[in-house]
Amino acid sequence: MSSFTPKSDFLQVMTERGFIHQCSDLAGLDALASGGKLVGYIGFDCTAPSLHVGSMVQIMCLHWLQQTGNRPIALMGGGTTRVGDPTGRDESRKILTLEDIERNKNGIKQAFSRFLTFGDTGTDALMTDNAEWLTKLNWIEMLRDIGKHFSVNRMLAMDSVKLRLEREHEMSFIEFNYMILQAYDYVVLSQRYGCNLQMGGSDQWGNIVNGLDLGRRMGTPQLYALTTPLITLASGAKMGKTASGAVWLNPDMKSPYEYWQFWRNTEDADVARFLKLFTTLPMSEIERLAALQGAEINEAKKALADAATTLLHGPAAARVAAETARKTFEDGIAADTLPTVTVAGADLMAGLGVLNAFVTAGLTASTGEARRQIKGGGLRVNGIVLTNEHAMLTPADAINEGAIKLSMGKKRHILLRPVD
RNA sequence: GGGGGAAUGUCCCGAGCGGCAAAGGGGGCGGACUGUAAAUCCGCUGGCUAUGCCUUCGUAGGUUCGAGUCCUACUUCCCCCA
Numbered sequence: 001m002s003s004f005t006p007k008s009d010f011l012q013v014m015t016e017r018g019f020i021h022q023c024s025d026l027a028g029l030d031a032l033a034s035g036g037k038l039v040g041y042i043g044f045d046c047t048a049p050s051l052h053v054g055s056m057v058q059i060m061c062l063h064w065l066q067q068t069g070n071r072p073i074a075l076m077g078g079g080t081t082r083v084g085d086p087t088g089r090d091e092s093r094k095i096l097t098l099e100d101i102e103r104n105k106n107g108i109k110q111a112f113s114r115f116l117t118f119g120d121t122g123t124d125a126l127m128t129d130n131a132e133w134l135t136k137l138n139w140i141e142m143l144r145d146i147g148k149h150f151s152v153n154r155m156l157a158m159d160s161v162k163l164r165l166e167r168e169h170e171m172s173f174i175e176f177n178y179m180i181l182q183a184y185d186y187v188v189l190s191q192r193y194g195c196n197l198q199m200g201g202s203d204q205w206g207n208i209v210n211g212l213d214l215g216r217r218m219g220t221p222q223l224y225a226l227t228t229p230l231i232t233l234a235s236g237a238k239m240g241k242t243a244s245g246a247v248w249l250n251p252d253m254k255s256p257y258e259y260w261q262f263w264r265n266t267e268d269a270d271v272a273r274f275l276k277l278f279t280t281l282p283m284s285e286i287e288r289l290a291a292l293q294g295a296e297i298n299e300a301k302k303a304l305a306d307a308a309t310t311l312l313h314g315p316a317a318a319r320v321a322a323e324t325a326r327k328t329f330e331d332g333i334a335a336d337t338l339p340t341v342t343v344a345g346a347d348l349m350a351g352l353g354v355l356n357a358f359v360t361a362g363l364t365a366s367t368g369e370a371r372r373q374i375k376g377g378g379l380r381v382n383g384i385v386l387t388n389e390h391a392m393l394t395p396a397d398a399i400n401e402g403a404i405k406l407s408m409g410k411k412r413h414i415l416l417r418p419v420d
Numbered sequence: 421g422g423g424g425g426a427a428u429g430u431c432c433c434g435a436g437c438g439g440c441a442a443a444g445g446g447g448g449c450g451g452a453c454u455g456u457a458a459a460u461c462c463g464c465u466g467g468c469u470a471u472g473c474c475u476u477c478g479u480a481g482g483u484u485c486g487a488g489u490c491c492u493a494c495u496u497c498c499c500c501c502a
Contacts, residue, residue: 234458261456268457295455329456369449372464378450409450 008033009068014226016283017276019061021202024212024225032196032224033070036123040065040197040226041073041189043130043182046081047096049107050250053262054239056278057228061199063115063280066123073126073195074112076105079134080182085207086160086175105129111249114312126193130185146184149217150210155179158206179210186211190220197224231277234269249312255339256313260321261411263305271300279307328413332383334400338415345418351392354381361406361414373408380407 010033042058062072116125189195208225215223248254272290289300309318327335355367364370373379379386397404403415
């Protein structure tokens with residue numbers, strides 16, 4: 001596969017930026033892509049109210065698909081989430097309520113508009129929900145039309161099932177059916193929209209290939225599969241977690257500033273790879289940035305943070321985030337654009353204990369943790385290390401544009417702003 | 421159907437003679453060193469109105485001054501026999 005030289009823009013971009021892990025037929029796919037005849041989809045689970053950076057690779061795949069003259073489909077898993085994908089899990093998922101799934105779906109939709117141009121013609125992106133057809137399936141019809149194409153022998157041999165069986169972990173019948181539904185999705189999308197490519201993370205290979213098979217048996221045109229590598233950090237950790245939890249894409253769950261910070265803190269060894277995957281900067285520029293050594297590599301990290309944040313939150317928000325970071329870390333002053341938490345002015349007037357202040361700000365989970373952090377020298381008020389856990393905050397401490405800057409560690413800062 | 425074993429700090433794994441807020445890891449957080457990096461070293465890693473009080477070892481009872489530890493029943497999981 002490494003010897004294959006793609007001719008299409010799509011596969012050239014995917015290859016040189018490191019998006020390709022496995023493909024069912026690179027040459028066939030290349031031919032279709034050259035003519036702008038690809039209609040590719042990726043399914044997104046509705047298990048959380050927002051996508052997180054872990055899905056960025058997938059989103060970028062759709063983005064490039066469109067940028068190179070093909071049509072992307074973002075498929076919401078409103079139906080499949082009701083069943084639950086057992087892939088990569090050795091315990092059953094808990095079954096989500098329909099209301100939760102609906103809420104999650106609406107939250108997840110938000111992120112896409114920045115990356116894709118939606119519409120009804122040509123290369124316009126499409127968003128659809130597999131609940132639309134899956135919930136209408138009739139059990140007997142489904143068994144006769146779809147079920148007959150599936151071999152239980154083969155299903156049992158699939159990794160997602162085999163692992164559970166080997167470890168003698170429970171796999172319920174509902175989960176066992178997941179792969180059938182995902183395969184069926186692909187066929188439906190093929191029939192409705194001429195979809196001929198499904199992409200996904202490398203763990204989805206089995207599910208995607210099932211779709212290919214089902215399509216062949218049900219008489220669709222040739223379908224293709226393309227998976228992306230699992231993105232881990234150079235240090236081996238799974239990507240997407242930070243001090244303050246998962247890196248969500250929705251701004252109400254993770255501010256643009258925090259998103260910018262996430263990329264700014266990328267490990268040296270990951271910078272070049274991430275620039276290729278998570279920005280649309282030209283390859284020549286990426287090569288220049290990747291060549292930076294030592295402390296200079298920080299310039300590359302800023303470029304990564306700027307570009308990635310611009311993609312998700314827009315240029316204005318990215319500029320603010322970068323400026324906030326510059327003031328905070330390089331000038332050491334409190335930018336009024338830092339994440340802010342408000343307190344009642346009256347409470348502050350009466351004197352607010354520092355322990356409770358840090359809990360209110362969300363920097364520590366409990367007053368106990370705040371106490372321990374103070375012992376370890378980890379908390380600061382207006383930049384000054386806090387040593388007295390009994391200290392009280394008063395309006396006189398609101399010296400940064402009328403707010404108090406609370407910090408935990410070197411990187412996490414919150415403005416506590418009194419309001420009436 | 422019969423016999424044996426197991427469930428531990430709500431992140432995970434895991435030790436635990438009747439005196440236990442409970443060993444040890446991993447992970448996470450903080451500190452030092454740096455470049456807002458990695459690696460390394462050090463500290464912390466139930467809650468609170470805090471020299472005390474409250475809640476934690478599958479669930480519910482019991483024995484005991486005192487139970488994660490002993491007894492009984494139940495739930496779930498694993499192993500062996502049929």
